[in-house]
Amino acid sequence: MAASPSLILSRRDLDFLLFEWLDVTGLLDRPRFAEHSRHTFAAVLDLAEELATERFAPHNKKADATEPRIAPDGTVVLIEEIGQALQAFAKTGLMAATFDEQHGGMQLPTSVAKAVLAWFQAANVGTSAYPFLTMANANCLIEHGSAEQVATWVEPMLAGRFFGTMALSEPQAGSSLADITTRAEPQPDGTYRLFGNKMWISGGDHELSENIVHLVLAKVPGGPSGVKGISMFVVPKILLTDSGQLGERNDVVLAGLNHKMGYRATTNTLLNFGEGVHRPAGSPGAVGYLVGELHHGLSYMFSMMNEARIGVGLGATALGYTGYLHALDYARTRVQGRSVAGAGPVAIIEHPDVRRMLLAAKSYVEGALALGLYCAALVDEQATATSVLAREEAGLLLQVLTPIAKAWPSQWCLAANDLAIQIHGGYGYTRDYDVEQFYRDNRLNPIHEGTNGIQALDLLGRKVPMAGGAGLRLLLERVGRTIERATAGGDREDGGYAGYAAELQVAVDRIARTTATLLTCGDTALMLSNATAYLEAVGHTVIAWLWLDQVLSAGSESGAFYEGKRAAARYFYAWELPSVHAKLDLLDRLDRTLLDTPPEAC
Amino acid sequence: MAASPSLILSRRDLDFLLFEWLDVTGLLDRPRFAEHSRHTFAAVLDLAEELATERFAPHNKKADATEPRIAPDGTVVLIEEIGQALQAFAKTGLMAATFDEQHGGMQLPTSVAKAVLAWFQAANVGTSAYPFLTMANANCLIEHGSAEQVATWVEPMLAGRFFGTMALSEPQAGSSLADITTRAEPQPDGTYRLFGNKMWISGGDHELSENIVHLVLAKVPGGPSGVKGISMFVVPKILLTDSGQLGERNDVVLAGLNHKMGYRATTNTLLNFGEGVHRPAGSPGAVGYLVGELHHGLSYMFSMMNEARIGVGLGATALGYTGYLHALDYARTRVQGRSVAGAGPVAIIEHPDVRRMLLAAKSYVEGALALGLYCAALVDEQATATSVLAREEAGLLLQVLTPIAKAWPSQWCLAANDLAIQIHGGYGYTRDYDVEQFYRDNRLNPIHEGTNGIQALDLLGRKVPMAGGAGLRLLLERVGRTIERATAGGDREDGGYAGYAAELQVAVDRIARTTATLLTCGDTALMLSNATAYLEAVGHTVIAWLWLDQVLSAGSESGAFYEGKRAAARYFYAWELPSVHAKLDLLDRLDRTLLDTPPEAC
The missing domain is CATH 1.20.1410 (I/LWEQ domain)
Structure with missing residues (x-):
């Protein structure tokens, strides 16, 4: 670890929240976490800080300045550091931090895992989005997919060979999923062919992984109208052969990249399904595989969405937190002006109004981190508490806290990023410093995932x-x-x-x-x-x-x-x-x- | 004028505020404005809307995307539309909108002029900064400079041949002007030579005008310490010959461009004075001419600063206003979701929470515009009211309202820009729409001018x-x-x-x-x-x-x-x-x- 305190996150605060406040070592008595110890938790936190510091943070500005573009051959060009960081990430096994051992997972408590993963969000939210989406996708498939689907798609995702997406929105249907029009036509062999356009698909195309596994919401013709007719499909970018090798290109193609205010390392795409650009087995239509039961797609997506919303809150928190730490460091070292008593020049932290901004930012980001980790602890409680009542109560609390855990950090940790700019004065408005990028990155969070x-x-x-x-x-x-x-x-x-x-x-x-x-x-x-x-x-x-x-x-x-x-x-x-x-x-x-x-x- | 209402500003609202609320035609009785009429006021407003719409707005996004850069020969490269727009602006005579006839001015009331100029700030705040800075500079020289200085520098500025800057801040002294270290050494011929670095100088270098007139704060060695030792100097980029022609290059050079979050059409510079890069009359040091009396520089600058602060507030208002109009237009046309009663799909303005955001933005931007124009009317009142008491009261009110007129719009019209992004949803986060740029441009306003x-x-x-x-x-x-x-x-x-x-x-x-x-x-x-x-x-x-x-x-x-x-x-x-x-x-x-x-x- 670095000699001076990290400007990415505060390990001291994470330790306080996890070990002193939430007492996560209390979980070690439960069978699921029996292989762990305070030592393994600390080791994973150490690993995350090191990897985030050495492989994610260094290219954060470069990725912002070098937006993804489409090469003449139609592939997406990203700076090479993104792929390198993600390969290093995949090698650590962190992609499967919370997953079962049977899927190669670490069975870390969600509370510890969210603290671990926050390092990557704070260091480089754009690069970290790829594995985060992949984990959410894998989680959803484990919960709702067949054993065969898990074997086929989840294992390569947790190994970092395939990445995943969630494909819900359409150009005319963002918040209003009832109005999606992508259709999935059943085929005699039990598969489906999908036709339609999906908008705002993060990680929707790139060359970072061997394959991309889209989880797509679509309607099967003749089904119920509105949200009750929505089903979920696995639609891979590249179809697999019977022996599980990469085979034919599926009929899902990149139609365009969105050019965003921030979060630029993450490609955000318009995808066309079934326009006949590729013709798997000789005919147009993107081949898809039904997940779970017909017409249950929205509830499957929402089981993932709740955790995704807490994840958005934590991502907003991580960005706010690193902004606060940068502002605190600046305020302690930048000398400017005098105190009311006339002493000076003084470090600007001596000015009460600068302290106001720092304390506001601190109260927002540390408060939001407490909320996010509290919710993560509820996920652990819901899954592993010894009494039925405790599990039910955790579930209820989680339900009611989820919209707050998404919205509050995305509003107030964004405010913390705004304050971090203000504390930096004119310098904060320039790209020579980091805080304006944190603001731009974080501005997405009040918008997406609801x-x-x-x-x-x-x-x-x-x-x-x-x-x-x-x-x-x-x-x-x-x-x-x-x-x-x-x-x-x-x-x-x-x-x-x-x-x-x-x-x-x-x-x-x-x-x-x-x-x-x-x-x-x-x-x-x-x-x-x-x-x-x-x-x-x-x-x-x-x-x-x-x-x-x-x-x-x-x-x-x-x-x-x-x-x-x-x-x-x-x-x-x-x-x-x-x-x-x-x-x-x-x-x-x-x-x-x-x-x-x-x-x-x- | 365009058939559909402008998305730049609302002429209807300006007419309401000027003619129905502030009753600016009441000023026509005063000798200074006797040549004017409601008709001339309306004609200037028409002209501003037309020019802002046709010459300023169209390159606003391009100027944002094409940041100023330094060419190998050391000159600043800007997109050509900026220079074209500014030449068109200068031709209208608007640069001298409020100035005396004796200086070629229109003698418009400040209230009307601020409404006129808001069109340019809303259409393209980056391009409009050059003439705005020039007007402030000219105003200061008219008030505090000698007749010769006015003839030499102000007249070419009001004609658009020279542009002006205000050079206060230094790398180590932004908010704290007491700590500036730029020094001005008196010369036997009555001129001074300046040595030092000035930071954050907007419009500090470019090829848009024949010359650049810097108003520089500096300290003459041996003077009082702190703010009481600050004097003001005219330091031109190019010295004039005795006959008033462009002559030798002065020893003030561009040391770097700041790369900003927004406001990108305006070059923002680090300038070095007196480093010997050029040697006027054979010796290093930037030639400067004292304005007014020694050691009165800060009060001269502040006489300009108060109007500049109201101008910042109006600029923030203009950016918030155009963002609100864009969001309103989007909310009326974007169809998404259902009403609580189940009707739909509906335009998103039917959703109460979208109306909350629109009403909030409207109340901020129209409230701020009222405040800015009220302050401008106080400037008119202070200058031309028939009773001494009315003039004094206007001055007092203006003093107390100035910090509010700067800070409130720069806080809340920025909030309006943030709401405009949120109303646009995911689209608002992309550069395909305009609202994210308005936010980035406006983020400067809570920082600069105090x-x-x-x-x-x-x-x-x-x-x-x-x-x-x-x-x-x-x-x-x-x-x-x-x-x-x-x-x-x-x-x-x-x-x-x-x-x-x-x-x-x-x-x-x-x-x-x-x-x-x-x-x-x-x-x-x-x-x-x-x-x-x-x-x-x-x-x-x-x-x-x-x-x-x-x-x-x-x-x-x-x-x-x-x-x-x-x-x-x-x-x-x-x-x-x-x-x-x-x-x-x-x-x-x-x-x-x-x-x-x-x-x-x-």
């Missing part, structure tokens, strides 16, 4: 009412437990935790009341029209809870690291939590502004 | 306490007048204006109390540590005031335009104004978080 507006509808329209409100109730109970601990601990001289607990209790009580008001208002359109205000109010309250929980966990430990945790919590309670009340006021009065305003007045 | 953190210190540390608090008192009185009119008008069936007036009154009363609390707390460092919260609270209140004033001015007029004004005001009072209270709470309790947190805990 825009933040969609997350708000998911939270208030689906997750909160589900199971008679059990998910939200459980969440507020968990918050209540933290409040109890904080209250029992009394107040500290420095302004302390009983005070935070009281403020958090007010927010929690209000959320419970406001939720009841909304759910009983009798007008779904009105209720949902302000869903974003609801998501933001609940999101800030959840992060305030996690900050209180973190400082309780820090106890009375001394030293800069723990003082930093306490300072960020103090900032969040002073500057951020109070903002929820204006939003709850708006929700309480069932504000009709958005619903009433006609389009012509917008 | 960061927003500096504006907060200026407001709370200087402008509010000045003249015994007279500026703020006057501002709050003006707000009070609007409240009175709104209250007298009673409440409207639709939830109306007496309600807004009451909410605004609460905010105004709180600001008065909070200000007293801060100014009497006896701890300047503590007071100023939360200056950003103060700036933001006062800023939102000022914009709420201008929204109430706008809807009062709209009266009971019907039609989409006026309904839009009412809808945006309703949004601002429902969603935005309430956010000030959490900030005022923090200020009221003299929150010590920022002051107390040591650097190691950030």
Whole structure:
């Protein structure tokens, strides 16, 4: 490891969150993780930091400056460092970090694995997208595909020979999957032929792997309309021969690369299926293999989507985090201006407004990391907790937290990246520094995997009412437990935790009341029209809870690291939590502004 | 004019603000504007729209994609459309829009001129920066230079033959001008020779004009230390012969171009003065001519800086405004998803959350435009009002509003650009659409001409306490007048204006109390540590005031335009104004978080 602290992520914070706060070593008693130890967890974290630092971070700027392009022969040209980094990544076996041993996996807890993988997202989000998509694809196939499909497609993916994609959106259907028109025509041999266009497909074409495995949503003619008629298909770029060798080119072709504001190392593509450019076995149509049952495609995709959404939140967090660390380093070394008392010139961290920006960024990125790892720990709990109740509760909490875990970091860690630019002043606006790229990369996250507006509808329209409100109730109970601990601990001289607990209790009580008001208002359109205000109010309250929980966990430990945790919590309670009340006021009065305003007045 | 409404700016809104709200035709009675008429104002607005549409907007994306570069011969290469647009601009005489007739100016009111010039900022902020900097430079020389300097430098600038810059910052001194080290050594002939490096100099080098006139801050050896030892010099790129022809190359050279996130059409440079690359009259040192008196440079620069800050605010507004218009157009035409009632597919403007984003953007950009033009009207008032009292009051208001007019639009119109990306979804993240560039261009505005953190210190540390608090008192009185009119008008069936007036009154009363609390707390460092919260609270209140004033001015007029004004005001009072209270709470309790947190805990 480097002598000076990394500017990619904070290993100290990861260790705190995993070992001191979440106590992941408690998982070692469970059979799935029995082969592991605190030592193996640490070794994988070490490996990730080293590989991210040495192979991913160094080409992050170059990949941004050297956008993917299509060569005259139709292939995609990327800088060679991307492929080299990914081969090194594949060799470590990290592609299968959380997978079963039977698939060659490490059986790492998801909580540890997400911390491990965050190093790559923070070091180079564009390059890391390829294995991340591949892991999600493999996960989905293991869960819903046949044994043969797993053997055929998953094993080469986990070995890094094939990469995977998720192909949902179409040019006319992004957020609205009900309107997809790609069709899959059944063939006599049990396969399908697909015809249609897919838009925004990340990793949709490249020469980084021997093959690309697309998981494609399409409709079989004659099926139910809307989302109920969607099925999922494996559509490889290159078909395999009966003996499993690379064979004929499938009829799926790159129709264009999207030129993006950021995230440029990741190709983002328009793909044409079944336009007859290639004619497998002599006829047009992209050969596809049904995954699971007909018409269940959307639910399969969503089982993957929930984890993907937490992954997006963690990716946003990683980008925000590295931006914060860069800004902190700059603020400590850049000398400029005087203190109010006239001393100076001083390092800019001496200026209270620079500290405001740093503390805001710190409270966002460390709060978001806590949320992401908490959700990852819930995935572990859902899969391996010893009691049925604990597994069910973890599942419920995960459901209700997923839209927050996607939207909150993608809003506020982006804000952290914006603050990192501001802290750098004019230098932050130039490409000589790194922070403007982090901002541009992170700007994708509020958009993809369901825009933040969609997350708000998911939270208030689906997750909160589900199971008679059990998910939200459980969440507020968990918050209540933290409040109890904080209250029992009394107040500290420095302004302390009983005070935070009281403020958090007010927010929690209000959320419970406001939720009841909304759910009983009798007008779904009105209720949902302000869903974003609801998501933001609940999101800030959840992060305030996690900050209180973190400082309780820090106890009375001394030293800069723990003082930093306490300072960020103090900032969040002073500057951020109070903002929820204006939003709850708006929700309480069932504000009709958005619903009433006609389009012509917008 | 185009058949469909422009996506650059809204002429309808400009007409409303100028003629219905600010009543600029009332200025025609004043001698300075006697040659003008509503007709001449309209003609200049027409001209600006046409030229901005035909010559500035078309190369905006190309200039972004084709960054300035240095050719092997050391000259700067820009796309040719920039020079062509600027020659067309210079021919119109708009460079001298507000200048005296004696300098070839149009003597347009500043309010009208700012509306005229906003067309160019919205169409292509990078290209328009060259004449904007030139106008600011000329203005400063007219105010503080000698008659000879005006004749020598200003006239060619207003004719578009020479362009101007402001050269303040240095690599080690951005916000902190006290620390500049460029020195100016007096010569026997009354000229000076300058030695030093200037950083972030926009328009600092190019081949667009025959010559470049730098206004440079430097220190004469032996003068007072800090800001009191700063003097201002004219330093031309090319020296003039005695007969006024272009002569020898001065010893100021381009040392590098900054590669920026946006605003790319404008070269941004590091300039070296006096490194002996050129040797005017045989010796090294950049020849400079003192402007005004020795050691008064900073105050001269600040007389220009205040107008520059309002200009930055208007530039931010223009970029936010064009982003909003693009998003509105997209939201009306892009079909996606269903309404909550199940109808659809529908245009996305039918979704309440899209309307939230549009109304937010509209309330920001139209609110900011009102603020910018209100300040411009104060400039007119300060210069031409018939009573001394009116002129003094305009000056006071202008002083107190300047930091807000810079910071608020550069924060919230940037937020409007961010929303415009989000409304476009994935498409907004691509360079096939325009909105991501608007965001990148606008990201500069919270940084330059004094960061927003500096504006907060200026407001709370200087402008509010000045003249015994007279500026703020006057501002709050003006707000009070609007409240009175709104209250007298009673409440409207639709939830109306007496309600807004009451909410605004609460905010105004709180600001008065909070200000007293801060100014009497006896701890300047503590007071100023939360200056950003103060700036933001006062800023939102000022914009709420201008929204109430706008809807009062709209009266009971019907039609989409006026309904839009009412809808945006309703949004601002429902969603935005309430956010000030959490900030005022923090200020009221003299929150010590920022002051107390040591650097190691950030």
